[in-house]
Amino acid sequence: MxxxxxxxxxxxxxxxxxxxxxxxxxxxxxxxxxxxxxxxxxxxxxxxxxxxPPLIEATVLDILDDGKVVVRSTSGPNLIVSVSNEIAMNDIKVGMSVALNQRGSAIVKILPEREEPFIKSMEVSEKPNVKYSEIGGLDEQIQELREVIEMPLKNPEIFKELGIQPPKGVLLFGPPGTGKTMLAKAVATESNATFIHVIASEFAQKFVGEGAKVVREVFELARKKAPSIVFIDEIDAIGAKRVDLGTSGEREIQRTLMQLLAELDGFQPLDNVKIIAATNRIDILDPALLRPGRFDRLIEIPLPNIEGRKQIFKIYTSKMKVSNDIDLDTLAKLSEGLSGAEIRNICTEAGYISIREGKREISMKQFIEAINRIKSKKKSEYKGREEKYV
CATH class of the missing domain: 1.20.5 (Single alpha-helices involved in coiled-coils or other helix-helix interfaces)
Structure with missing residues (x-):
């Protein structure tokens, strides 16, 4: 069991x-x-x-009373479309980007705002490390820039109290290498403003309407990043006097210029966005740019005089290891007719001469040799250009 x-x-x-x-x-x-x-x-x-099927990107132009929406399609003409039941009409605003269904041409999605990488790259993320003290021979121009750019950004209430309006835009003009770009960077540094640096030729795009779009988006970025300074270098690339040549390229440049003029007109003088432009050829600029209400403050940046050249040499040599025989007055006299950029090249060239000779410091003799080299090079370049056009 x-x-x-x-x-x-x-x-x-x-x-x-x-x-x-x-x-x-x-x-x-x-x-x-x-x-x-x-x-x-x-x-x-x-x-x-x-x-x-892929969706089509479009921009909302208008909202009609019957619930339909007028959009500008990226693939073609303007369209009147309906809105998907999944999207509330109150969420749709004029100017926003939306996605269209190809079959019914209805709005099926609201697209988030985005910044074009090309436009975003124009913002100088790190503040320019340029101080007024690093710019020699331009004391009057610095003072004027501080009054028309820096003061309205820092103390707008003073202008409101006095009932005056500062200039909307400032145009810096003068020969190459005189310090126009350095001045713009110094203003941005001293005023703690976002610095957006644009070369005007970047506004000239390949396709029709693209240049005007780039201009519009640059100024939109400036408004978002306010207080900000938009610096347009070599503005003569798109701002030259308009002529009736009739080529598609010329017409596109003119459309871009008109968009720039419209953006300048849209700014209030006491907005937290300031525009600085620079050119070497003010004589070829369109008069529409220079009329009051746009670039209505013109500041000439000339070649430095003898005192200015002495200041520039003093700034650069203060950072160099030089001998006791350096005579700044003599260097200023010998460098007559040279720009600030060329004086910087002289200091660099003097350093190279010292390295070649195996010296541990830079002497007066080496500075004089560098001046002679830069002047000789400038003279040969000028002669070459002269022979080219004869």
Whole structure:
């Protein structure tokens, strides 16, 4: 009798072990099935994405009373479209970007605002490390720039109290290398403003209307980043006097210029956005740019006089290891007719001469040799250009 009980107990233990093994197998199969189900759903969704038609980007122009919306499609003409039931009409605003369904031309999605990488790259993320003290021979110009750019940004209440309006834009003009770009950077540094540096030729784009769009987005970025300074270098690239040549390139440049004029007109003098432009050729600029209300403050940046050249030499030599025989007055006299950029080149050239000669400091003799080299090079370049046009 006891033997039968033992056998039945053993059978019972075996059955329980088999049941546990089967339960574990079922659980493993269920886990595997769930994993396979997720994988199947993933591939189904990917297949739907591949088979679904692409959406068309558009910009909202107007919202009509009957619930329809007027949009400008990137693929063609303006369209009057309906709105998907999944989107509330109150969420749609004029000027925003939306996605259109190709089949029914209905708005199916509101696109988030985004900044073009090309436009974003124009913002100088690190503040220009240029101080007024690093610019020599331009004390009057610095004072004028501080009055028309820095003061309205820092103390707008003074102008409101007096009832006067500062200039909207400032145009710096003068020969190359006289410090126009350095001045703009110094103003941005001293006023703690965002500095947006644009070369005017970047406004000239390949496709029709693209140049005007770039101008519009640059000024939109400036408003978002206010207080900010937009510095347009070499503005003569798009701001030259308009002529009736009739070529598509000329017409596109003129459209870009008109957009720039419209943006300048849209600014209030006491806004936290200031515009500085620079040119070497003020004589070829369109008069529309220079009329009051746009670039109505013109600041000439001339070649430095003898005192200015002495200041520039003093600034650069203060950072160099020079001998005790350096005579700044003599260097200023010998460098007559040279710009600030050329004086910087003289200091660099004097350093190279010292390195070639194996010296550990720069002497007066090496500075004089550097001046002669820069002047000789400038004279040969000028002669070459003169022979080219004869």
């Amino acid at each position: 006891s033997g039968e009980l033992d056998v039945s107990r053993d059978n019972s233990d075996n059955y329980e072990q088999i049941i546990r093994l089967l339960e574990e197998k079922i659980n493993a199969l269920q886990t595997e099935a769930e994993s396979l189900r997720k994988e199947l759903n993933y591939y189904k969704s990917e297949l739907e994405k591949l088979l679904s």
